[in-house]
Every structure is written in C-alpha cells, then in structure tokens.
Amino acid sequence: MRIKQLPSDFKKALPVLEEIEKAGFEAYFVGGSVRDHILGLPIHDVDIATSAYPEEIKTIFNRTIDTGIQHGTVTVLFEEDSYEITTFRTESGYQDFRRPDSVTFVRSLEDDLKRRDFTINALAVDRNGRVIDKFDGLADLNKRVIRAVGKAEERFHEDALRMMRAVRFQSQLGFTVEAETAIAIKDNAHLLNKIAIERIREEFIKLMLGKSWQIGFSDFLNLDLFEYCPSFNDQKSNLEKLLKLDDKSFVDEQSAWTAIGYVMDLEPNQFNKMLRDWKVSNKSREISVATDKMLKQFKSGNFDIWDIYCLGVSNFDRVKSLCQLFRIEFDDDTLTQKVVNIPIESSHDLAITGNDVIKILGIKPGPEIGKYMSDLEHKVVEGNVYNNFDKLREYLLSK
Numbered sequence: 001m002r003i004k005q006l007p008s009d010f011k012k013a014l015p016v017l018e019e020i021e022k023a024g025f026e027a028y029f030v031g032g033s034v035r036d037h038i039l040g041l042p043i044h045d046v047d048i049a050t051s052a053y054p055e056e057i058k059t060i061f062n063r064t065i066d067t068g069i070q071h072g073t074v075t076v077l078f079e080e081d082s083y084e085i086t087t088f089r090t091e092s093g094y095q096d097f098r099r100p101d102s103v104t105f106v107r108s109l110e111d112d113l114k115r116r117d118f119t120i121n122a123l124a125v126d127r128n129g130r131v132i133d134k135f136d137g138l139a140d141l142n143k144r145v146i147r148a149v150g151k152a153e154e155r156f157h158e159d160a161l162r163m164m165r166a167v168r169f170q171s172q173l174g175f176t177v178e179a180e181t182a183i184a185i186k187d188n189a190h191l192l193n194k195i196a197i198e199r200i201r202e203e204f205i206k207l208m209l210g211k212s213w214q215i216g217f218s219d220f221l222n223l224d225l226f227e228y229c230p231s232f233n234d235q236k237s238n239l240e241k242l243l244k245l246d247d248k249s250f251v252d253e254q255s256a257w258t259a260i261g262y263v264m265d266l267e268p269n270q271f272n273k274m275l276r277d278w279k280v281s282n283k284s285r286e287i288s289v290a291t292d293k294m295l296k297q298f299k300s301g302n303f304d305i306w307d308i309y310c311l312g313v314s315n316f317d318r319v320k321s322l323c324q325l326f327r328i329e330f331d332d333d334t335l336t337q338k339v340v341n342i343p344i345e346s347s348h349d350l351a352i353t354g355n356d357v358i359k360i361l362g363i364k365p366g367p368e369i370g371k372y373m374s375d376l377e378h379k380v381v382e383g384n385v386y387n388n389f390d391k392l393r394e395y396l397l398s399k
Helices: 008-022 032-038 054-060 109-114 137-143 152-158 161-173 179-194 197-208 213-222 236-244 253-263 268-277 282-300 305-311 313-326 332-340 354-361 367-381 389-398
Strands: 027-030 047-050 064-068 073-078 081-087 089-092 102-105 123-125 131-133
Touching: 008 027, 008 032, 008 047, 008 054, 008 073, 008 081, 027 032, 032 123, 032 137, 054 064, 054 073, 054 081, 089 109, 109 123, 131 137, 152 161, 152 179, 161 179, 161 197, 161 213, 179 213, 197 213, 197 253, 213 236, 236 253, 253 268, 253 282, 253 313, 268 282, 282 305, 282 313, 305 313, 305 332, 305 367, 313 332, 354 367, 354 389, 367 389
Parallel strands: 047 081
Antiparallel strands: 027 047, 027 123, 064 073, 073 081, 089 102, 123 131
C-alpha cells in the first residue's frame, strides 16, 4: 500500500527523514500516527524510527536533547519543531513486567516492529508514502481487529499494561480483540498486579472517555482485568449495569468516576476511599465526590438551589449529563435557569464584607459576624436579596 497524499504533519517532518537518509541510514514514520492517518483520524504525535544509533543522530543534527537515550530516543530540534527519533531496537528481560532489562540497538526495521504491542501499531511509512506492513496490520485495520504481534502471551509478559491498552484501543477505535489475544489477556490478567496503579488508571480513564467505551469496558469485565483494579474485584454485577445505559459518552473523568460510584452504590466515604485507592488527583477526587452527592440529591428529589451552590455550580452540567444517562428526571429548564441566575460563585463574591457588617450594625468582631455573612450568602444565592452593597446593607438593618 502507498499513501498518495501524506498528512501535513508528515510532510512537515520530511526534511528530518531526508537528512537521516542522506547520512546513509533508514528512517520511517511509525506507530499510532500511521494507524490514525490510515483510519482517517487526527494525528497527535509524529514518531520517527531509524537505523541510526543515538550518537549517529546527534552527529546529523546540530540541536538535540537526550530524551531517553538509554532506550534509543533522541529529540531533534528542527526549525521550529521537535521530533522524537528512536533507534530500531530489540528488548529482553522484563522482570517488572513493564520495562525491558536490556535494550539492543539494531539496524533492522522488522526486528524493531516485531517488539511492538499490536499489529495495527506495527506499521511504518517511508518518505514516499510506502507502508511497510510485516505483520498484517493493514488487514487487521480493515477487519477492525486488535491482535498482538507474534505470541500474545509473550507481549503481555513483556509489558502487562498492554492488556489495558488493548481494551483502551477498543474504546477509542470501536474494534474487537482477536480471539487468541483475548484468551491471552484473560489468562494473564493477574499480571496487572505488577503494574503501578497510576499507569492502569491512565489507561482506564482513556477507556472510559472513548467514543465506544462500552465495547472496551465490556471486555475489561469479561477478560477479568477488573479483578486486579482497586475496589472492583467483587463488583462485576454492579459494574455491568454501566453496559445497560444508553450509548452516551462521559463528559469528563469525574463524570466517569461518579457513574462508577453510583452503580456500585457507594456511600460518600466509600467512594472517596475508592478514588484514593486509584490514586486519583485531589482536585479530581473532590469534584467527583461533590458530583456524586449532587447526583444522589437529584435522584431523591430532596434538594434546593442552595444545595447545588454548596456542591459547586460548576458541577451542575456534569450532573445533568449523568441524570440523562441514568434517566433521573427533574425540571431541567426551570432548574437550569435558577442555576444560571445564581449571582455568586462563593462568599468571596459578596458585595459586602465582615468589616462592613461590623460598621453597619455597630457590633464587635466575633462569631456573630460569620452568622450574618452566612445569612447574606443564603439570601443572595436564593435570589431574595440583590448582591449589591446598598441592598445588602438595607437587608441587614431590617433584621
């Protein structure tokens, strides 16, 4: 196969390939950028692989950075852009089931492609648009199949995170996992215990935010990957409830976590603990917990505008989306208008201060001031008093 019209990102990088070839070496576009272009998807990163060793790349280009030189990667600064260029390599010994114990630089493109995870990622393109496909990756793209390169079990023993990458690619591309690859995932799912939870979480969130997340999530459950993730091992029946929802994407990471906590019927402290176990960032965890509380208030119908304000107006749209997903009914138009009309985001936005209250009422500093400020905040949020100094002063004097 030949790509007749190279994408603009590839065209821009062509002078880099040409410089490498002028020096007597091979150079190709490789990996996800090739896959995505063939599928008609946007390209995010341009990766270049070469037969030149790192020290040889550094002699070809004047401006370089040793990004990961021990693994063969050098960043080349060319004109106004930067490109990661990696030497063809083979790998051996994976005692931690994630990183190779040793890397050997080679001159063979096929040897380099052989170590990659899936056939659809083991494609290369030369500067003339010719696609090098040593492992039937093009056929698998056409069949919309995710298949391990070579023996799947070996690939997963080299890097157990590849099993999560498989279901993540399902979610993003809408592909199915080839039968032997799926069996190998199920047989080796326990190897996820060897992987840092941060890395698993990163793949899991990409899965949940994919356009076909239910396809990937289904295999995440059916291939037993969930059993080796925090708080999930005895929750399969609850997690399967997500597969019965409408085919609708999550708006963000916090929305996905909230949906998971909701079907697991977790109490706030349990939900918070689950997020901590997944090592979710503090900010994301706080947003998720607040969203979870608001969603449950909407379900019960026992809430008012003050509750929404306290849990964060910024969480309202996320909760609305989740209500649609879980078919929780409420008066959308009326409530949305009320939320839009809330004039402040926090007490800091009040047009009056504690010192103003002291002067207006002629009282001494103390706990009483906080009570007055809280009352003013309530009245402003509920629309009973305008957030205007004179109006707030008038209200205070009328009490």
